[in-house]
Amino acid sequence: MRGSLVQLFYKTPFENLLKHAEKVKLCAQMLLKAAEYYINGDVEKFDEMTEKVALLESSADQLKRNIRNHLPRGLLMPVEKFQFLEYLREQDKVLDKVEEALYWLSYRPPDLPGGIAEDLLDLVKGVVAPIEKLAELTEEAWNYFRNGREQDRILVKKSVRDISQWENEADLLERELIKRIFEEVPEPLKAFHLIKLIGIIGQIADHAQNAGDRMRAMVAK
Amino acid sequence: MNIDTIILGIATLVGLYMAANIGANDLANAMGTSVGSRAITLKQAVLISVIANLLGAVLAGTHVTETLRKGIIDPNLLAGTPEKFMLGMFAALLAAGIWVHLATVLGQPVSTTHSIVGAVVGFGLVSVGFGAIEWGKVVSIVISWIISPIFGGIVAGGIYLMVKRKILESECPGESAKRYAPFLVFLVFIVLTLSLIYKGLKNLHLNFSFQNALLIAIAVGIFAALISRWLFGIIDFDSKECRFTIGAGGHLVTESLFAYLQILTACYVAFAHGANDVANAVGPLAAIFAVVKTKTVAAQVPVPLWMLAIGGIAVGGGLFAFGTRVMETIGKNITEITPVRGFCAEFGAATTILVCSRMGLPISTTHVLVGSVVGIGFVRGMEALDLRLVKNILISWFITLPFTMILAIIIYEVMLHTFY
Numbered sequence: 001m002r003g004s005l006v007q008l009f010y011k012t013p014f015e016n017l018l019k020h021a022e023k024v025k026l027c028a029q030m031l032l033k034a035a036e037y038y039i040n041g042d043v044e045k046f047d048e049m050t051e052k053v054a055l056l057e058s059s060a061d062q063l064k065r066n067i068r069n070h071l072p073r074g075l076l077m078p079v080e081k082f083q084f085l086e087y088l089r090e091q092d093k094v095l096d097k098v099e100e101a102l103y104w105l106s107y108r109p110p111d112l113p114g115g116i117a118e119d120l121l122d123l124v125k126g127v128v129a130p131i132e133k134l135a136e137l138t139e140e141a142w143n144y145f146r147n148g149r150e151q152d153r154i155l156v157k158k159s160v161r162d163i164s165q166w167e168n169e170a171d172l173l174e175r176e177l178i179k180r181i182f183e184e185v186p187e188p189l190k191a192f193h194l195i196k197l198i199g200i201i202g203q204i205a206d207h208a209q210n211a212g213d214r215m216r217a218m219v220a221k
Numbered sequence: 222m223n224i225d226t227i228i229l230g231i232a233t234l235v236g237l238y239m240a241a242n243i244g245a246n247d248l249a250n251a252m253g254t255s256v257g258s259r260a261i262t263l264k265q266a267v268l269i270s271v272i273a274n275l276l277g278a279v280l281a282g283t284h285v286t287e288t289l290r291k292g293i294i295d296p297n298l299l300a301g302t303p304e305k306f307m308l309g310m311f312a313a314l315l316a317a318g319i320w321v322h323l324a325t326v327l328g329q330p331v332s333t334t335h336s337i338v339g340a341v342v343g344f345g346l347v348s349v350g351f352g353a354i355e356w357g358k359v360v361s362i363v364i365s366w367i368i369s370p371i372f373g374g375i376v377a378g379g380i381y382l383m384v385k386r387k388i389l390e391s392e393c394p395g396e397s398a399k400r401y402a403p404f405l406v407f408l409v410f411i412v413l414t415l416s417l418i419y420k421g422l423k424n425l426h427l428n429f430s431f432q433n434a435l436l437i438a439i440a441v442g443i444f445a446a447l448i449s450r451w452l453f454g455i456i457d458f459d460s461k462e463c464r465f466t467i468g469a470g471g472h473l474v475t476e477s478l479f480a481y482l483q484i485l486t487a488c489y490v491a492f493a494h495g496a497n498d499v500a501n502a503v504g505p506l507a508a509i510f511a512v513v514k515t516k517t518v519a520a521q522v523p524v525p526l527w528m529l530a531i532g533g534i535a536v537g538g539g540l541f542a543f544g545t546r547v548m549e550t551i552g553k554n555i556t557e558i559t560p561v562r563g564f565c566a567e568f569g570a571a572t573t574i575l576v577c578s579r580m581g582l583p584i585s586t587t588h589v590l591v592g593s594v595v596g597i598g599f600v601r602g603m604e605a606l607d608l609r610l611v612k613n614i615l616i617s618w619f620i621t622l623p624f625t626m627i628l629a630i631i632i633y634e635v636m637l638h639t640f641y
Contacts, residue, residue, distance in 0.1 A: 005250050005253050005254065005257075005551055005555065005587075005590065005591065005594070006253075006550055006551050006554045006555060007607065007609075007610040007613070008591055008594055008595070008606055008607060008610045009554060009555045009557055009558075009605070009606065009607065010605040010606060010607040011605065012557065012604040012605045013605060014604065072607065072609065074607060074608035074609045074611075074612065075605055075606065075607060075608070076595070076598040076599070076603065076605070076606035076607075076608055077604065077605055077606075078601040078602070078603065078604060079601075145604055146557070146559070146604060147389065147476075147559065147561075148385045148389045148390070148561075148602060149389045149390065149394060149475075150389065150390035150391065150392075151394070
């Protein structure tokens with residue numbers, strides 16, 4: 001269409017960013033289910049979950065590449081492009097870590113001492129919450145950039161604070177759990193496996209927090 | 222049938238073709254932001270455009286018409302050969318029409334205004350020579366093409382920032398919108414009234430000094446603002462929007478108030494378009510008619526009102542016949558245009574067009590509108606703007622002028638050797 005204004009408007013990258021966040025959220029929820037299956041010794045269902053997450057991860061990767069490849073140089077956005085891409089990277093790393101945690105779980109058969117199994121599940125729940133919030137955060141930020149309303153910005157800021165707080169809580173759980181493992185798990189191999197696993201799970205929350213911080217920078221005035 | 226009648230008939234057809242093209246593209250683009258934000262429906266947009274554009278052409282369109290006819294070329298140099306002048310204007314009209322049509326096929330964002338200016342310059346060059354062109358005028362026109370989108374961008378971006386600070390970022394956007402909207406209405410009416418009564422509306426023979434015109438404009442603005450305040454009070458509108466509600470279509474409820482304001486700016490844009498762009502087709506046509514009637518090239522010929530009216534109607538017809546598709550495409554594809562942004566972009570564009578029109582500078586409606594939208598983007602008000610269109614527009618500037626110039630020269634030479 002000649003000189004049509006349509007040419008001026010580019011598809012907003014926030015749409016795909018939100019889709020990506022939704023996939024990350026889904027994976028996090030699957031991680032929780034997989035951990036439950038693992039602790040209950042349901043290896044078959046656990047493997048099924050791991051496969052599903054792997055599939056989701058590759059489709060999220062595609063989405064990520066699609067977003068990156070479709071930000072032409074002459075694109076004028078309400079945020080700096082590099083900030084946007086940094087946010088995307090952190091959001092994607094969350095997913096990578098979820099996958100890594102699942103793989104790490106699968107490296108050893110499930111034989112956790114009772115109390116530790118419960119604590120581990122609590123830790124996973126603790127990191128799933130900030131990830132679920134990421135999707136909300138993305139949507140709120142999109143609303144803010146679409147409408148420019150202060151109220152939406154306040155919501156974004158609140159979500160970032162929530163994520164940060166939950167990450168702190170997960171951190172505490174992580175440290176307590178590690179301490180407990182050293183006290184209660186004498187076998188070095190088993191202890192190593194668990195400690196490494198817990199470290200990876202902790203990193204999931206770290207990346208969620210990083211993503212939140214990036215978003216906070218994007219809405220900074 | 223003599224040659225004059227034939228030329229008159231063909232010229233009218235080409236002029237109408239040009240006018241229809243302007244309606245189908247320029248005006249459709251100008252109204253696209255209103256349809257895009259869903260402030261008005263497609264049918265309403267067509268109705269508003271046709272009426273307001275016609276009014277703009279008839280009431281405020283004469284200035285630019287004069288510029289095109291006698292501003293670029295000194296008609297005195299062609300006084301001895303009126304038929305050359307007539308042929309030249311015809312060639313210019315045809316060349317511009319062909320170029321615009323070609324660009325339509327190629328999907329390039331060219332300006333009808335730029336095409337006609339280039340063609341007139343081309344004819345002047347070949348008929349009389351380098352000295353026939355009022356180069357100062359041409360340079361000021363070209364500068365206006367560069368400045369006008371920037372000016373539109375600054376106005377639109379400024380208004381958007383103001384709306385953002387005062388309304389969107391307030392605790393109760395709904396309440397704030399009600400409080401500040403009358404001020405925006407005031408601004409719209411002041412610019413509109415001023416452009417109308419200060420050296421506008423020539424046909425009504427109003428002779429206000431600038432001071433008087435300003436006073437009247439302010440009075441009209443205040444009156445309109447008061448009425449709008451009363452109207453916004455009546456409209457059942459969720460003024461307590463202090464919570465985080467989002468209405469249908471993802472638009473904020475506050476936006477609905479701006480949708481009403483946008484109806485106003487839509488009329489404003491169509492009016493400004495009529496004042497500025499109808500002249501592109503009517504200008505050369507008026508020159509041809511004047512020559513045929515008087516057999517001389519007069520320095521000053523009044524542009525007949527009926528011709529502006531016909532031009533306005535043809536533009537409306539073009540919009541109705543071909544422009545609805547453009548508007549529909551824009552409406553479907555530009556979801557990023559919310560009523561707030563649409564209002565700001567249209568306000569910036571229309572103000573720029575009216576100011577330039579008043580100064581006798583023929584500018585491109587589409588380009589000014591693009592400038593306004595980009596201006597809002599620069600103050601971070603747009604989700605994703607593809608600035609490659611801006612590059613395309615720049616390229617089209619450098620191609621349009623030489624192309625229409627050369628085409629006008631060729632058509633002129635061919636006709637000169639065929640008929641005389």
